[in-house]
Amino acid sequence: MIEILTVTVMFIGAFFMLVASIGLIRLPDVYSRMHAATKATTLGLGGILLSTILSFQTLDVTTQALLAIFFLFITAPVAAHLISRSAYHRGPDLFDKTTLDEYKSHVEKRRELEDNQDT
Numbered sequence: 001m002i003e004i005l006t007v008t009v010m011f012i013g014a015f016f017m018l019v020a021s022i023g024l025i026r027l028p029d030v031y032s033r034m035h036a037a038t039k040a041t042t043l044g045l046g047g048i049l050l051s052t053i054l055s056f057q058t059l060d061v062t063t064q065a066l067l068a069i070f071f072l073f074i075t076a077p078v079a080a081h082l083i084s085r086s087a088y089h090r091g092p093d094l095f096d097k098t099t100l101d102e103y104k105s106h107v108e109k110r111r112e113l114e115d116n117q118d119t
Contacts, residue, residue: 006054013047016040029095030087038080042072 023036049065049072056062094101 002054002057006051009047009054010051013044013049013051016044016047018044020044029098030092031084031094034080034084034087038076042076045069045072 017040020036020040023040024033027033027036046069049069053062053065088103089107
């Protein structure tokens with residue numbers, strides 16, 4: 001029974017990794033790609049690590065896998081946020097059909113404040 005559960009969780013993790021790969025190819029801009037890479041990859045690797053826990057069932061493997069899952073869930077969203085924020089300021093523009101840009105007004109206000117401080 002545990003083998004069936006292990007294989008099922010592994011396939012779910014692999015499915016999310018496949019979705020992330022397809023998202024990196026198909027999505028139009030860096031921000032959408034970043035979303036696909038972070039969300040699906042985090043869930044995919046989490047599923048694969050959970051299947052590793054189910055497969056080995058030892059304390060050291062369980063501890064290492066849980067620590068990896070913990071750090072993955074902590075660092076991946078933060079890294080994606082920082083990369084997308086940097087890309088917004090310096091990199092490519094949003095996709096042409098993007099209808100909502102809530103961050104633009106914040107960036108414009110910040111630039112105005114910086115320009116006023118320089119003068």
